[in-house]
Amino acid sequence: MVSLEMLKEHETVRTAPVSEAEALVDVRGLSLWYGKKQALYDISVRFPRNQVTAIIGPSGCGKSTLLRSLNRMNDLVPGVRVEGEVLYEGVNIYDPRVDPVAVRRHIGMVFQKPNPFPKTIFENVAFGLRLMGVKGSELEDRVVEALKRAALWNEVQDRFKKESGLRLSGGQQQRLCIARAIAVEPPLLLMDEPTSALDPIATQAIEDLIQELKTRYTVVIVTHNMQQAARVSDRTLFMHLGVLVEEGPTEVLFTKPKHPYTEAYITGRFG
Amino acid sequence: MNRTLSSPSPEAFGTDPWKTRIDRTFARALVLPLVLAIGLLVLLLGDTLYRSVSVQVVRADEGPGRTYPFGLAATEVLRQELLARGYTEEEARSLLQDPTERRVLFLQNRVELMWNTQEGPFRYVVTGLRDERVADFSLLEGLRRWEELKAGLGEGERLVLNPWLDQSFLTRTPSRSPLTAGIGVAIWGTIWVLSLALLIAIPVGIGTAILLEEYLREGTLNRILEVNLRNLAGVPSIVYGLLGLAIFVREMGLGPTILSAALTLGLLGIPVIVVTARESLRAVPESLRQAAFALGATRRQVVFRVVVPAALPGMVTGVILSAARLIGEAAPLLLVGAAAYVPFYPTGPLSEYTVIPVQIYLWVSMNIPEFARVAAAGILVMLLVLSGLYFLALYLRNRFRREW
Amino acid sequence: MEILKQRPSRNPKEVLTFALLVFLSSITLLTTLGVILSLVGDVAQFFRRVPLTEFLFAPEWTPLFADPRYGISPLIAGTFLVTLIALLVAVPLGLALAIYLSEYASGAARARIKGTLELFEGIPTVVFGYFALLFVTPLLQRVIPDLNIFNPLSAGLVMGFAIIPYISNVAADAMESVPRSIREAAYALGARPYEVALRVVFPAAISGIIAAIILATSRAIGETMIVAIAAGQRPILTLDPRETIATMTSYIVQAATGDQPTGSTGFYALFAVGFTLFLLTLFLNILAQYVVERYRERYE
Ligand SMILES: Nc1ncnc2c1ncn2[C@@H]1O[C@H](COP(=O)(O)OP(=O)(O)OP(=O)(O)O)[C@@H](O)[C@H]1O
Numbered sequence: 001m002v003s004l005e006m007l008k009e010h011e012t013v014r015t016a017p018v019s020e021a022e023a024l025v026d027v028r029g030l031s032l033w034y035g036k037k038q039a040l041y042d043i044s045v046r047f048p049r050n051q052v053t054a055i056i057g058p059s060g061c062g063k064s065t066l067l068r069s070l071n072r073m074n075d076l077v078p079g080v081r082v083e084g085e086v087l088y089e090g091v092n093i094y095d096p097r098v099d100p101v102a103v104r105r106h107i108g109m110v111f112q113k114p115n116p117f118p119k120t121i122f123e124n125v126a127f128g129l130r131l132m133g134v135k136g137s138e139l140e141d142r143v144v145e146a147l148k149r150a151a152l153w154n155e156v157q158d159r160f161k162k163e164s165g166l167r168l169s170g171g172q173q174q175r176l177c178i179a180r181a182i183a184v185e186p187p188l189l190l191m192d193e194p195t196s197a198l199d200p201i202a203t204q205a206i207e208d209l210i211q212e213l214k215t216r217y218t219v220v221i222v223t224h225n226m227q228q229a230a231r232v233s234d235r236t237l238f239m240h241l242g243v244l245v246e247e248g249p250t251e252v253l254f255t256k257p258k259h260p261y262t263e264a265y266i267t268g269r270f271g
Numbered sequence: 272m273n274r275t276l277s278s279p280s281p282e283a284f285g286t287d288p289w290k291t292r293i294d295r296t297f298a299r300a301l302v303l304p305l306v307l308a309i310g311l312l313v314l315l316l317g318d319t320l321y322r323s324v325s326v327q328v329v330r331a332d333e334g335p336g337r338t339y340p341f342g343l344a345a346t347e348v349l350r351q352e353l354l355a356r357g358y359t360e361e362e363a364r365s366l367l368q369d370p371t372e373r374r375v376l377f378l379q380n381r382v383e384l385m386w387n388t389q390e391g392p393f394r395y396v397v398t399g400l401r402d403e404r405v406a407d408f409s410l411l412e413g414l415r416r417w418e419e420l421k422a423g424l425g426e427g428e429r430l431v432l433n434p435w436l437d438q439s440f441l442t443r444t445p446s447r448s449p450l451t452a453g454i455g456v457a458i459w460g461t462i463w464v465l466s467l468a469l470l471i472a473i474p475v476g477i478g479t480a481i482l483l484e485e486y487l488r489e490g491t492l493n494r495i496l497e498v499n500l501r502n503l504a505g506v507p508s509i510v511y512g513l514l515g516l517a518i519f520v521r522e523m524g525l526g527p528t529i530l531s532a533a534l535t536l537g538l539l540g541i542p543v544i545v546v547t548a549r550e551s552l553r554a555v556p557e558s559l560r561q562a563a564f565a566l567g568a569t570r571r572q573v574v575f576r577v578v579v580p581a582a583l584p585g586m587v588t589g590v591i592l593s594a595a596r597l598i599g600e601a602a603p604l605l606l607v608g609a610a611a612y613v614p615f616y617p618t619g620p621l622s623e624y625t626v627i628p629v630q631i632y633l634w635v636s637m638n639i640p641e642f643a644r645v646a647a648a649g650i651l652v653m654l655l656v657l658s659g660l661y662f663l664a665l666y667l668r669n670r671f672r673r674e675w
Numbered sequence: 676m677e678i679l680k681q682r683p684s685r686n687p688k689e690v691l692t693f694a695l696l697v698f699l700s701s702i703t704l705l706t707t708l709g710v711i712l713s714l715v716g717d718v719a720q721f722f723r724r725v726p727l728t729e730f731l732f733a734p735e736w737t738p739l740f741a742d743p744r745y746g747i748s749p750l751i752a753g754t755f756l757v758t759l760i761a762l763l764v765a766v767p768l769g770l771a772l773a774i775y776l777s778e779y780a781s782g783a784a785r786a787r788i789k790g791t792l793e794l795f796e797g798i799p800t801v802v803f804g805y806f807a808l809l810f811v812t813p814l815l816q817r818v819i820p821d822l823n824i825f826n827p828l829s830a831g832l833v834m835g836f837a838i839i840p841y842i843s844n845v846a847a848d849a850m851e852s853v854p855r856s857i858r859e860a861a862y863a864l865g866a867r868p869y870e871v872a873l874r875v876v877f878p879a880a881i882s883g884i885i886a887a888i889i890l891a892t893s894r895a896i897g898e899t900m901i902v903a904i905a906a907g908q909r910p911i912l913t914l915d916p917r918e919t920i921a922t923m924t925s926y927i928v929q930a931a932t933g934d935q936p937t938g939s940t941g942f943y944a945l946f947a948v949g950f951t952l953f954l955l956t957l958f959l960n961i962l963a964q965y966v967v968e969r970y971r972e973r974y975e
């Protein structure tokens with residue numbers, strides 16, 4: 001059995017590390033506690049610009065926690081404590097002078113289960129834009145633009161101002177949530193198992209979309225599905241028990257893993 | 272019981288007829304309370320309906336006690352009545368043409384539709400303010416003795432099957448005479464008091480619910496507010512009346528007015544509204560809040576742009592049900608002035624007032640059979656209003672039910 | 676990074692909204708304070724004129740006599756009597772209904788029954804008072820000839836029905852929260868439905884059930900209109916359910932609607948009785964919460 005002590009003794013195994021210049025986000029020595037329980041152990045990793053980085057690992061290993069510390073969503077959980085730094089374009093977002101709300105306005109997030117607001121499709125996508133004070137025809141243009149980029153426009157163009165977002169199918173809802181997240185043009189898009197509640201066809205659509213998105217955005221995606229990680233990502237992080245075990249280019253991690261745990265996990269021999 | 276596993280027959284598993292019977296009896300007995308409760312409701316409604324109709328012999332104050340065919344215009348009825356009372360054509364016409372006189376005439380003599388009179392069903396009669404009741408019979412007895420009563424009618428007397436709850440009951444003011452007592456003043460009192468009370472209870476109740484559910488889910492202030500609310504909800508409503516009497520009526524010098532009543536009732540309504548509002552806020556899935564926060568909404572924006580709109584149908588339903596509860600509250604208002612005899616309509620927050628349930632209480636406690644009929648009519652009005660609100664709430668609840 | 680310098684959550688609107696919410700909710704605290712203050716001042720006035728021993732131990736409550744006596748025991752006795760009768764009706768019926776709701780009724784039936792109960796709860800108590808006085812009392816008088824027109828019996832009976840929902844709702848919630856697995860364990864041992872309900876679910880939910888009964892007691896004690904209308908307003912020390920009596924609440928109504936000159940001892944007596952009522956119901960509510968907290972079974 002894998003023990004935490006054994007894992008913590010080893011440094012993260014890194015293949016083809018990302019240089020400081022390439023990195024949009026630079027996580028340095030990040031540890032996180034939920035109350036007394038530690039969920040992340042001294043994690044350091046860089047997320048390169050305009051690439052898709054996948055986070056994989058067994059359930060409860062801290063994938064979501066790591067993802068949510070990139071836009072300070074964890075601040076909403078009572079009793080959370082964070083150590084270390086997350087540099088975003090060189091600015092530490094955990095600096096006491098930084099407002100977490102400002103961070104979240106700048107970084108988009110898509111959740112596991114589609115969670116559209118009980119409002120019209122238009123109002124869903126317009127939500128973030130309105131928060132930034134966008135109004136009038138610009139608002140309208142950018143909503144349409146976001147719907148187009150999320151590959152939803154064709155399906156909803158005739159009804160998007162009237163129909164509630166809740167009336168869409170699951171896959172459409174998730175694309176709506178992506179449209180909502182990208183409407184404000186966030187340079188970084190975080191996705192937490194965005195397809196785990198969807199059927200294979202809807203999943204395919206989202207995966208295609210992610211490939212599209214990477215030309216404009218930097219994407220970090222958590223997934224349980226290793227094929228998905230292999231298909232969509234450029235780099236992959238493997239986590240276990242709150243520790244970042246190995247990171248590197250996706251094809252390296254999946255074909256020539258260096259750490260025995262990584263190998264055990266990707267070959268399905270994991271306990 | 273002796274079970275032998277070696278025996279292959281089904282009986283070997285043993286059935287205990289005695290236990291089976293207990294089981295069945297038990298299940299049936301459990302339905303009893305429901306049957307009793309529904310029975311009570313039916314009896315209550317039946318009694319109220321039955322009591323609200325009676326057969327009466329009435330002696331007209333001035334007039335001849337004639338009745339008029341259904342379908343005539345009210346003015347025409349009144350004109351004929353005046354003629355029958357001995358006015359000349361000329362006098363009657365001038366009385367009816369002068370707007371002031373005409374208004375007074377209509378106030379003092381109401382043209383009422385009776386279900387039945389000695390001259391047949393659905394006839395108009397003109398009821399004067401000082402008409403006198405000679406006899407009052409319950410529906411069954413009255414109908415049984417109809418012919419006999421009709422034969423015994425004296426000069427200026429009429430026999431009517433009177434629905435106590437009629438249109439003019441809703442607009443009449445209270446009166447010392449059951450014939451002319453109405454619920455109009457109490458209806459307006461209830462409307463005034465309730466609206467002002469909701470003006471206090473809704474913002475405070477919903478504000479507190481939002482604070483507790485969206486801002487302070489834990490911590491000292493949350494615990495203090497929560498314990499306090501739980502205890503407030505258990506305080507008997509009459510104690511709120513004492514508070515109103517001591518603070519609003521006397522200390523603040525508002526007197527026995529609508530304002531005192533509204534403040535009292537408003538405080539009483541707060542815990543109820545907090546509970547329902549919290550429930551509807553809690554029903555909003557956490558994922559919506561997460562989505563809004565992830566888009567960079569501030570706490571206020573999350574709450575007021577996402578959570579509250581999503582919870583609104585539930586909150587509205589809750590407020591309507593709370594309003595229905597408040598409408599029926601008599602006890603606290605008895606202490607802040609509603610028990611007064613108020614024969615005029617309220618004109619503002621500092622008017623004297625009475626409300627529907629208190630008016631009913633006053634009528635019931637007169638301990639006069641005919642006032643019991645008036646009370647029954649009042650109860651019907653109140654129950655109609657309440658069921659209207661209840662079904663509105665039900666409709667809203669179903670109409671806006673969301674599947675997340 | 677320009678945007679990271681913004682501080683949207685320090686926006687004055689945010690602070691003002693929070694302050695407004697705190698202000699609004701502080702009104703609930705002020706209400707409690709108001710209840711206590713409004714009562715305490717006048718109660719103090721009362722006890723300046725009437726010794727506490729008389730209030731607690733004198734057997735008569737006669738504020739309107741030339742030689743007034745202020746012993747609360749007749750009012751307590753009246754309250755106790757009506758409450759007891761109400762509970763005798765409400766506890767068996769309410770608990771039976773709760774068992775039916777949680778163990779026997781299907782989903783749809785449960786929703787319909789709860790709707791009916793909600794309807795029942797929504798009936799103003801003045802209506803129940805009317806019913807007790809004008810329907811139940813005449814009916815009872817045929818069976819019990821020397822029953823007074825105003826009597827605690829019919830008031831208590833009707834009140835019993837009126838508080839059924841308070842018992843059945845809380846008790847059914849408690850029973851529904853007993854986990855399925857425990858029931859299934861009992862069925863697996865060959866228990867019959869009634870045995871499961873009575874021997875397994877009922878004991879497991881006992882703290883909630885007791886709390887339900889305590890809460891209903893508190894309701895019955897504080898209930899005003901039914902007793903004011905049907906039980907009468909004559910404070911005599913008796914436990915005979917045929918006699919006209921007065922309860923604490925009906926006395927308050929009587930005194931407040933009669934002509935008590937402000938500042939008279941009789942006027943302050945109103946608040947002394949109200950305060951007693953307040954303390955009693957507060958005690959019961961806290962007791963109910965304590966029972967729930969203390970004896971709740973914790974299931975994983
Ligand atoms: N709000 C919370 N409070 C306390 N502990 C938490 C909280 N959220 C997560 N945890 C704990 O932190 C650890 C990491 O959780 P996290 O959700 O990040 O795992 P995950 O890798 O995303 O798992 P999954 O694949 O199941 O989504 C888990 O042990 C979990 O129990």
Ligand SMILES: [Mg+2]
Pocket residue numbers: 063064065192
């Ligand atoms: Mg996760």
